Amino acid sequence: MAKKKSNTTGDGGPGLQRRQFLQAGLAGSALAAAGTFSAPKTAGAAGLEIPDWSRQLGASVDDAPYGKPSRHESGVVRRSVEWLTATRESSINFTPLYALDGFVTPNGICFERHHGGAADVDPVEHRLMIHGMVDRPLLFTMEDLLRLPRVSKFFFLECAANGGMEWRNAQLNGVQFTHGMIHCVQYTGVPLKLLLEEAGVSTKAKWLMVEGGDSAGMNRSVPIEKALDDCMVAFAMNGEKLRAEQGYPLRLVVPGFEGNMWVKWLRRIEVGDESWQAREETSKYTDLMPDGRARRFTWEMDCKSVITSPCPENPLTQKGPNVITGLAWSGRGTVKRVDVSLDGGKNWTEARLDGPVMPKCLTRFYLDGWEWDGNPLYMQSRAIDDTGYVQPQMTALQKVRGVNSIYHNNAIQTWHITKTGEVENVRLA
Amino acid sequence: MSVWLKGIAAALALTFVASGPLDAAERKYEGVGRTPTAEEIKSWDIDVRPDGQGAPVGHGTAGEGERVYLVKCASCHGEFGEGGGRYPVLIGGHGTLKDMRPEKTIGSYWPYASTVFDYIKRAMPFGDAQSLTDDETYALTAYLLFMNDVIEEDFAVTQDNIGTIEMPNQANFFMDPRPDAQPEGGTACMKDCKDKIEVIGRARVLDVTPETGGDTTEGAEAAPAEEKTEQVAAAETGDPVAGRSVFNKCKGCHVIDSPKNRVGPSLHGVFGRAAGGVDGFRYSKDFQKVGDAGLVWDAATLAGFLTDPKGYLGGVIGKEKANTRMAFGGLRKEEDVRDLIAYMKEASAE
Numbered sequence: 001m002a003k004k005k006s007n008t009t010g011d012g013g014p015g016l017q018r019r020q021f022l023q024a025g026l027a028g029s030a031l032a033a034a035g036t037f038s039a040p041k042t043a044g045a046a047g048l049e050i051p052d053w054s055r056q057l058g059a060s061v062d063d064a065p066y067g068k069p070s071r072h073e074s075g076v077v078r079r080s081v082e083w084l085t086a087t088r089e090s091s092i093n094f095t096p097l098y099a100l101d102g103f104v105t106p107n108g109i110c111f112e113r114h115h116g117g118a119a120d121v122d123p124v125e126h127r128l129m130i131h132g133m134v135d136r137p138l139l140f141t142m143e144d145l146l147r148l149p150r151v152s153k154f155f156f157l158e159c160a161a162n163g164g165m166e167w168r169n170a171q172l173n174g175v176q177f178t179h180g181m182i183h184c185v186q187y188t189g190v191p192l193k194l195l196l197e198e199a200g201v202s203t204k205a206k207w208l209m210v211e212g213g214d215s216a217g218m219n220r221s222v223p224i225e226k227a228l229d230d231c232m233v234a235f236a237m238n239g240e241k242l243r244a245e246q247g248y249p250l251r252l253v254v255p256g257f258e259g260n261m262w263v264k265w266l267r268r269i270e271v272g273d274e275s276w277q278a279r280e281e282t283s284k285y286t287d288l289m290p291d292g293r294a295r296r297f298t299w300e301m302d303c304k305s306v307i308t309s310p311c312p313e314n315p316l317t318q319k320g321p322n323v324i325t326g327l328a329w330s331g332r333g334t335v336k337r338v339d340v341s342l343d344g345g346k347n348w349t350e351a352r353l354d355g356p357v358m359p360k361c362l363t364r365f366y367l368d369g370w371e372w373d374g375n376p377l378y379m380q381s382r383a384i385d386d387t388g389y390v391q392p393q394m395t396a397l398q399k400v401r402g403v404n405s406i407y408h409n410n411a412i413q414t415w416h417i418t419k420t421g422e423v424e425n426v427r428l429a
Numbered sequence: 430m431s432v433w434l435k436g437i438a439a440a441l442a443l444t445f446v447a448s449g450p451l452d453a454a455e456r457k458y459e460g461v462g463r464t465p466t467a468e469e470i471k472s473w474d475i476d477v478r479p480d481g482q483g484a485p486v487g488h489g490t491a492g493e494g495e496r497v498y499l500v501k502c503a504s505c506h507g508e509f510g511e512g513g514g515r516y517p518v519l520i521g522g523h524g525t526l527k528d529m530r531p532e533k534t535i536g537s538y539w540p541y542a543s544t545v546f547d548y549i550k551r552a553m554p555f556g557d558a559q560s561l562t563d564d565e566t567y568a569l570t571a572y573l574l575f576m577n578d579v580i581e582e583d584f585a586v587t588q589d590n591i592g593t594i595e596m597p598n599q600a601n602f603f604m605d606p607r608p609d610a611q612p613e614g615g616t617a618c619m620k621d622c623k624d625k626i627e628v629i630g631r632a633r634v635l636d637v638t639p640e641t642g643g644d645t646t647e648g649a650e651a652a653p654a655e656e657k658t659e660q661v662a663a664a665e666t667g668d669p670v671a672g673r674s675v676f677n678k679c680k681g682c683h684v685i686d687s688p689k690n691r692v693g694p695s696l697h698g699v700f701g702r703a704a705g706g707v708d709g710f711r712y713s714k715d716f717q718k719v720g721d722a723g724l725v726w727d728a729a730t731l732a733g734f735l736t737d738p739k740g741y742l743g744g745v746i747g748k749e750k751a752n753t754r755m756a757f758g759g760l761r762k763e764e765d766v767r768d769l770i771a772y773m774k775e776a777s778a779e
Contacts, residue, residue, distance in 0.1 A: 081639055086505075086515035090555070116552065131470050135454075139469065140462040147461050169630035173638040198456050209476055215558040217551030219476060268473055277479045277541045279548035283533065286602065292526035294538075298605040312632075319670065332608075339617065344626035348619045374670065378626055382617060390617045392610040400609050404531055408607075416628070420775050421670040427630035 069106075073099075078109055079176060084165070089117035090216070092159065094180030097306070097327065098313035103184055103355060103362040104154070107238050110183035112245045113159055115216035115280075119265045123249040126213065128233070132271035135200030142249050145235065148190045153232070153255075154361045156184040156329045158301045160258035160285055163409035167398075170414075170427040175311040178413060178425060182329075184362035187253050189234030192227050201271055209276045210252050213267035220261045221275040222254065226299075230255045230360075233266065256331030256360040257299040258407070260285055290402030301331030303391050304410035305338055305365070305383035316421035319374045324351075324367040330385035335363040337384045342370075344378030344414065344428055345393065351381070372417070378428065379415045394427065475551055475559070479541040481592020487563035488587040491580075494572025497565050501554050510534075510576060520576045526598075536577025540602050542586075542594035545570045567591075633686065667764075672772025675765045678757070685776045693755060698779040699726050715742060715751040722746055728770050735760050735769065 069076065078093040085091040095111040112118065123142045131137035162181035165171050172178050201224070208227050212218040222231070232253040235242060242248040247264025254261045260280055275281070275297075287295040305328035310316050328335045335357060339348035351365040365381070383391045394411035416426040465473075477483045499508070507513045510520030522532030531537075535545055550566045552558050561569070571586040579596060580586070586594070612618065632638065676685070682693035689695055694707035705712045705720030712720070719742050724730060733741040737759045742751035760766050 079639060081637075083637065084515075086517075087555070116555070116558065129465055129470070129473055131465065131474070136456065137465050137470060138462045139465040144462045148458055170632040171637060173632035177638060194457075198458060198462070200454075200456075211476070215552070215556065217475070217558060219547075219551065270474065270476065272478070272482075274478060274480065274482075276476060276547070277544055278476075279544050279552075282540050282544050282602075283535075283538065283548075287605075288526060288531060288533070290527065292531075293601040293603060294526075295605050295607075296602045298607065300605075300607065302607065315673070317670065317674065339619070344623075346621060346623050346626070348617070348622070384617060387608075388615060389608050390612055390615070392612075396610040396612075416631075418775070419669055420673050420772055422673070425632035426628050429627040429629045 075099075076109065078111060079180075081165075081172070081177060090115045092161075092181060094176045095183050096176050096313075097180050097182075097308045098175050098311050100308065101325070101364070103327065103364045104238065105183035105185055105362075107185065107240065107243050107246070110157075110185065110237075110243070110246060111159070111181050113181065113259065114214065114245070114264075115218055116214050118245040119212075119214035120244055121213055121249060121265050126249050126265075126267070128250060128266060129268045130195060130199045130271070131268075132209075133202040133205045133273060134196075134271050135202070136198070138195075138199050140195075142235065145190055145233065145250070148194060150188055150190050151232065152186055152188040152236075153253075154184060154186045154356075154358055155253060155255045156182055156301075156360060156362045157253075157259045157262055158182040158304075158329070158331070160260060160298070160301070160407040163411070164406045166394075166411075167403045167406070167409055170425045173312045173425045175306060175308055175313060175413075179306045179308075181259070182327075182362070184329075185237040186239070187232055187234040188236035188239075189232040189253065192231035192233055192252070193229075195233060195269075196227060196271070199271070204273050205271045206273050207271075207275050209268075209270040209272060209278070210261075210263045210266060211268040211270075212247070212263045213265040218260075218263050218280065219276065219278045220263060220280055221278065222252075222261060223297075224271075226254065226257065254299075256301060256333075258285065258301060261299065285407060287401065287405035287407050289405065295405075298408055301329070302408060302410040303330035303332065303335070303383050303385040303389045304328070305335075305381045305391060306413045307340070307379055307381045307415060310379070310417060310423045311415055312423045312425060315423050316372055316417060318421075319372050322370055322372050324370050324379070326351075326365055326381050328353075328363045328365055328381070328383035329361065330383065330387075330389065331360060332389060333386040334359045335383055336386045338363075338365040339382045339384075340365075340367045341380045341382070342377050345380050345412070348382065372421075374419065376419050377417050378426070379417060379423075380412050382412050395429070475547075477543045477547040477550070477591065479543045479592060481543065481588065481590075484543070484546070484588040484591050485563045486588050487567045488585045489564050489566070489568025489571050490585045491568075491572045491575035491582050493564075494568035494570070494575075497561075497569055498572050501561075502569070505555060510573070519573055523578070523597075526601075534577065535573050536579060536597065538598050540596055540599040542570065542574060542579070542596055543591055545573055546586075546591055667767035667769070667771030669768070669771040669775045672765075672768035672770070673776075675760070675769040676772055676776070678760075682755075682757075685773065696773065696777050699731075699777050700728075700774060702726055704730075713752060713754040715746060715748075716753055718746045719751065728774070731770055731773070732766050735766055736763075 076096050076099040078095065080091060080093040092113040093111055095105060095109055126142055128140045159181035163178060166178055206224050208222045208224060210220055210222055234251055234253045235249055237246060242251060250266045251264045252262050252266050287298050305326055307324060307326035309323060309325050316322055324340060328338045338351045340351050341348045351367045354364045354366055357363050391410060391412055397411050414426050414428050416424045474483065505516045506519050510518065512518035518532060518534050520534060520536065522534040522537035525532045525537060546566055549569055567586045571584065574580045575582055580594065682691055683696050684691055685696040688697045690710050694710040703720050704724040704726060705716045722745050724745050738753055738755055738757055739750040742753055743749050
């Protein structure tokens, strides 16, 4: 529980330190570390010396035709875990969740997962073919697609293997690595339903096979119900054209479903009456149970949340007032509530959902008014969606699924805040 | 069928009623896009389904496949399909699916033979995709199936039988039954949900998190302050939280939370240890003398040393200034020294 302390502690303690901290930040002596600005506790007085940037001219309007983050934020980057995969091309990197606020992920730091490297596709030569059980097979250029009605919507995309390294035990010490196979952007594109209607899908059709134009020829089966529901063929993210590593010039958007189905560099959609049982829905992306049998077509990303600050990358630097914030999402609908526990799951307090709360989209939450008294504690968050689904503890998941299912780990995360303010990824019994 | 699918199926029935079948005779956006030629469709359409639909004309045997395999596949997947590095294992693993470390291969796990053809044809060899002929792909499929004891050595895989080969693990796949692992009664407990907290794993102990380097995760590297930190007497007036920032000055050379040496010796367990006492670290001559003179690290000796490293050690061995390899001038502020030592006490605990 948040211990509310009086603000008039009289020792010039937390309040004063906080002020000095802020002043130091404003005076620029703070160096950007992790997701926060950190400054020595005893920063010098602010504003006594006029800094260079207050005297001299800054950069011109021609210096950065495509802007980048401040150089002080250069550490906010995607990172990978080298030992995870055989090659750097069929591999994955992670979104620096610890450094983000709000619910939108900037394009340049959306995590990447490729199976044959990020293809560099020429949009002029790129085509999308729709064929199979349709009345009229169709071939579209990118120009064609831009002549069709389009929509813009926010969705999260999470890899089914997000948290996959944590099934047996707490393994990676950073929210970037435990939860960073996720991003959330606004997609713009043509509803898939519209394209299928143009082609005239047979009433006997049950599945689509969607295929990418990369060297992995990534292919997946998508049930027709989903295709006609909310899928999109997107060409833009956050207002600009897709990034190459996100499938430029065209990717499938399959809201709420595992990221592998969101085929990038989308070149072909075949309509059929049976699933294709592609390698990525048999050898991979099936979930092995303790009895040796395996779940298949585990598409939905279950409701999940994580505290992104504090976290191992964002240790506490001061006692007293501090912000607890995180992200929650559900592939089955809308986040209804997020609870935070400061005692390892014994007691819970409802957090505040901030900003727009949309279906199949990241939702930002805050626990307001928290003050750290300097004692160690175990912090958790738990999300509940509008289907009533409650994010489970790992023990509950393991009871059903064992530890070898790799995918769909949506367990509650525990951060141990130590006496020194550091934050550690731990597993509770 | 999952609950979800059933729901959607019901919704879909409604959609059809509401908006009519999707195979409407008319297009709404006539003139956008064009009809692909039969030849275009054929050249794009590389997929093969479990029932054999899409399989191109061709054939191949294990013997033919082995020759291709050794030239085009073995460099990554191993001569016997054993993988290596983190390249996928292609052969073996039978009966391991219930083990602690299951080995999922074509033979032990894959439900359909068509997938072998479909995947190799589109994605392998890695980095030279779609370079194999259909006969080569059939032959490789035959080779991998034979090596996994699915077919006989002389069995030729063709477009006619690829959809009929039965895989041993096919019956063991079932439709997603989620949602699962839900609380009893379906509601989330808010108060007194458990009695005690027991830590059974810590990421830090495994130490497999990549180094994030630079300023970016300043502070991410530090101490597994155990529960015993709570027992540390309040007598140390320093603030360990503030001390962690001071330790940034030392981090480049010292690790404090594990017994790893860098430029400087590990400070893990430094309290109560003799100066120069880390086995296997090459101390300077003067530092060894300090150790021989009996200096032991505690809050007081550390405070002296960290305020004026050379002068303090010199005092111990009767010199004005000792010749230590620790290129660090000393901390000027008394408060910093106090905070730092409070931090070190927490963070260095073994």
